[in-house]
Amino acid sequence: MRLVLGVCLIAGMSTGCGVEEAVEPPGAPEVAAPAPPQARAAPKPVEAVGQSVTDLEVQDWLNGSTTVDSGEVTLVVFWELWCPHCRREVPKLQQWHEQLGPDGLNVVGLTRLTRNTTREAAAGFLEEQGVHYAAGVGGHDLANRLGIKGIPAAVAVKDGAVIWQGHPGRLTEEQLRAWL
8 A cells, every 4th residue: 555655656756647737818817826934853862761651550560560769770661562563572671681681680571551451461472471570551651751652662770760762673682881
């Protein structure tokens, strides 16, 4: 569908969209073209680093439970069941939970329920993947406040403030160890 629409748009631009150019009769008064709409400035992205995070805003825990504790590094990952990139990150997050949890890393996964993603489906996925870190439903207001626009997305929180924000696939074990 997107390919067809793209081809139609390109074809339309090169052929004038099939609309013949209007020709004014001789002696018709000239009419000024309307002024183009003024460009709006793109909204400034929210910078999450430095923002306070004291509550994960979880409505329902699917797997365990946790809080954002002072002194610990909490890696909060926003994910959804339908997202293949989110699914790909789960084994790495579980590995970090197992390896770095004893050193003070707290891993938390936050998702949302939709008409296609039920609590049972999300909990079943976590069980199927052998996830033992805390995972819950919620955190949407938190994600909005932190400027999270896509998934998967993650923030690292230490001493109640965000110290890193980005795609969890870009995070390394070395970075996590340095924060611990």
